[in-house]
Structure formats: structure tokens, C-alpha cells
Amino acid sequence: MSNAVSDLPQRVFLHEVAPRDGLQIEPVFVPTDAKVAWIDRLSETGVAKIEIGSFVSPKAVPALADGEEVARRIRRRPGVRYAALIPNVRGAERAAGTGLDEVNVVVSASETHNRANLRMARADSFRQLAEIARVLEGSGVALTSSVATAFGCPFEGPQERAKIFDQAALLIDAGCVGVTLADTTGMANPRQVAETVAAVLRARPEIARGSVQLTLHFHNTRGVGLANVLAAAQAGATRFDAALGGLGGCPFAPGATGNVCTEDVVSMFAEMGVETGVDLGRLIAIARELPDLVGHEVPGQVAKAGRPCDLHPVPTAAAA
């Protein structure tokens, strides 16, 4: 009988986005010293990439106002790629000076979401992307791009798959070395994810060959985040964004969880025998300090419950 597990990859790669997508909607400003120390510890866990912050206007996102300083002060561990979000050409110029490995530009599949999020039409976002690519040429900073609302827009609803393909093609043609399909507000379901990933791998030989990296970015807004990660992995995806503790939230769903939780994702893969390269114990230790860092409980489960292999003492009644 054909089933899910026969199709899982042997190795997956985790991209830690808590310092950017996780902190972005936090009302507190995590002091730069604490942020740098935190990122340095995340560098030691075995994640493949860390999104360390963003080069947006400090007025727009005060929590991430220290992008340059963070980029300059973190200890870069060989083998880990360091990335930042940029909203425009100015952001690219700022990032280019920091010597980060890559920058990521977000463009929504949904016209309405793009206007709400970036205050510009998609066509203008694509023009800007081309300009950003020119700015980065020769800087050593690679360009990646996220297709926001790829699995649904909170204003428009479902998005045509053809639009996702067209955007992915456009991003690859513009020189992006990585394309992320982002379920920005947690609307994806596993069937849609599996079908979309399989179709993208068929449609884009650059991705199937690995010369362009495909990343999946899920939010757990409706509880189905890890099921979507599983479905994507079954369909051939190997790179996943995730945030320590499940930080991130959703502006449209007060009380809802944020990004899929890195330690929960790593635990799921580890239990299935899929290599992640991540030291889960180390990751959990950092996750357990998150409530102190951000000032509230976080939604991640494994940091609270421990790993499945962390056994409990036998109660006296049962030991007899």
C-alpha cells in the first residue's frame, strides 16, 4: 500500500526565522545585546539558515530597528547562511554593506495583500525586485524571494495555482537563488500543499535540480502547520522556515499561534528518522528561555512537554 512515509526525504533543512518573522509583531524591543547573544546561540544548533532581522523602516517595525548592528555583531558560523528581509532598493543598499549571505524580498500572490502589506501594486514590486537584483550584483549578497499568500489571501481567499507558478518563474528569471512559498496567514491545507509542491517541482527544473532552492513557510494559525510541513516533505520539499517557540502570531487572529515552531518541526522529523542536522536538546534549551526574552508564553509544545524520548520516573504504585 502506498502511503505517506515512503516518500519522505532523508534530510531536511531548517531556516530559523524567529529573529525576524518571530519578533516582527512583538510589542517589546528585544535589546540588541540580547538579540545578538540569542542569534549566536541559534547558530550553534545546526539550523541551515537564520533570518536575523530586516532592513525596513524603523518606524514601520520598531522591533527590528537594529538590523545593521545585529548583522555586524553576530558571530557567523561557517555552514550557516545569514539572511535578512528587505522591502525595497534602500533596504538592499543597507544590506549589501553588511556582507550578509542573502536578502529576501516578499511579493504577495494576492494583489490586495501586496497593496495592504507593501503599499504597492504587484507589478511595481516586480519592477523593484529587478532593480534590487541590479543593486546586489557583484556584492556577494544573494537574492531570494517569498511568494506571500501563496496558499490563500485573507482578503481575496484562494489564489490560482497558475499565479504562483508565474510568480516563481518571474522570480527565478530575475536572478533569485531561492523561492519561498509562504502561507502568510495560515490558510494552507496538506492536500493543497502536497499538490502545489509536486507541481512546482515538475514545472521548474531549476528547483528539481537544486540550482534554485525551494523553501516552504507555514504558519500554524489553524493548527495544521506541522501537517503541512509533513505534506510538503512527502511531496519533495526539503527546506522549511520555522520560528523558535512558534513565535510570530497573526495580525488577523488574536490569540492564534505564529510560525510553525522550530523545535516541534525538528522533533517530528527526528522521530521519523529524517535527518535535520539540528541538535534538538540545544534548541529546546534556548526555546525555554524565550518567555523571558519576549515577556510572554509561546505556543511551541516540545519545549513544554520535552522530547518523546524524555521518559518520566515510574510512579511508586506502578513500581511494585
Place this chain on the structure above:
Amino acid sequence: MSNAVSDLPQRVFLHEVAPRDGLQIEPVFVPTDAKVAWIDRLSETGVAKIEIGSFVSPKAVPALADGEEVARRIRRRPGVRYAALIPNVRGAERAAGTGLDEVNVVVSASETHNRANLRMARADSFRQLAEIARVLEGSGVALTSSVATAFGCPFEGPQERAKIFDQAALLIDAGCVGVTLADTTGMANPRQVAETVAAVLRARPEIARGSVQLTLHFHNTRGVGLANVLAAAQAGATRFDAALGGLGGCPFAPGATGNVCTEDVVSMFAEMGVETGVDLGRLIAIARELPDLVGHEVPGQVAKAGRPCDLHPVPTAAAA
């Protein structure tokens, strides 16, 4: 390319366990009037079964002390099966008088867990199960049984799959019309679930034929509950226990979530086009009143975030 979604069943069945497994560890006693009204509303949602309470000692589980009264007073909707947990022969005698559709007896796969949970050896539990089957003969009350810790024991760790098979065979021979594989403390992973379900369906023709119902019972203790539901469905399982709001908790993991959340599971299946028979809007309305019923926030996500199809008004900036 073979992937997950091609193997999903067209129809799945939800068993609502919040009134029993959900309330069991709650420190508050939900008044019987409120409990009955709540169960009556759950009866109208389209779930296939409701576990309404248990016939255990009121001293052991004060929250469920009103089992008989609840069983007597609920309005039974045709097409819904009403079940209760029983711990022993005395429980079976009490349940037989209520005319419930079925009672469920729990026996752990793990010897240590069985002794800790039920204060008896597994061999004694099986002897008792045979006696319970005799008590129920001719009463019209069907017998089902759960294999607790089927996917791992918090004291012993992983359980041999052969032990699960042997126990399932024993339960079926004892006359059980349903067998539940329960991930009692949330240790399962999707690969293990898919392999176990596929193997049980191969090994037990009664289950594959449908004369014995196989149910999967997952806790979301490590965030992977819905991924396990997905993996089980891909492998051919069609019946799932779930608790409204994700009630349930775990005595070993303070702060961890409980059972998989009914409205989150229903939403996942509905989004994938898998029929559940459940009116999700109605379920969400009841789930949103849960914090008032139990006195605290609950972990379910869809009741907070809304369904993926519940769109948001377009912000003014984007409407231009």
C-alpha cells in the same frame, strides 16, 4: 509522483471526547445542567460519536462524578452513538442500566503504564475485560477498548508493534466491536502512525472489512497531533477521537495541549475536501464558549482564527 493526498479517504468520522477525556483533568466541576446542555449541542454538530462521561469512582475523577445523570438526561440524536469510559465490572453494571450505545475499556500496551493508570497488571485487565463482556451480553451496550500508550509509554518508551497487534487480537476475540489505538501522552510520529495503521489493517481482516471499527486517538502534546491524524488517514484510518477546543492536557506536561482539537481536525479535512459530516460553523460556535465553561483559554486554533474561508475586510490603503 506518489504522494500523501492520493491516499486520503473520502469520508472520515469524528468522535467527540471532550466531555470525558477533555474534562477529566479539569480542576473545576462543570455543573450537570451545563454539561447536558453542552452535549446536546454537540449532538447537533454531525459528530459520529460522543463520549459523554465515565463510570469511574467519583473520588478518583470528581469532574466526571455525574456519569449516570448525564447519560439519563442528554437528548439522544438518532445517528449519533453515545459512549462512556468504564474502568471495571462495577462500571459496566452502572453503564448497562443507562442504555448507552457503548462503553470503552482502556488497557495500556505498557505494563508500567497500566499499573500506574489502573493499579493492576495487564493480565488482570484482560481477565476483567472478559468479565465485562459477559456482564454486557444481551444488554444492548456494545464493548470497545482502547490500547493506551500504543505509540509510546512515558515510563517505558517505545512499545513493540507486536504487542499492539496481540492486544488488538485479544480485544477483538473478547468481543470488542471497536479498537482504539491511543497515543495517550502524545509520543507518536506520523511515520510510526502510518506504518502501524497500515500494518493493523493488513493483520486484522475484521478491521479492514469494517466489522470491527478502528479509531485513532491522538494528543497534541508535542504539536504533531494533526500531522498524525493526516498520516493515519493516508494509511486508511477513518475514525478519530478529538476534543472540542483541544481540551485534555497531559499530567506529565504542564502547559502542553491536550487531545487533538475537533474543530481544527474538521477544518483540516474540510479544506482537503474530505467529508466529515460535521457542521464546522456550529462546532466553532460551541468551541468559542468553552473558556466560559472551563474557566480558562483552550488550545484550539480555528475557533480563534476562524475558518480559512472567513475573509477579512480589505484595509483602506489597499482598496485604493
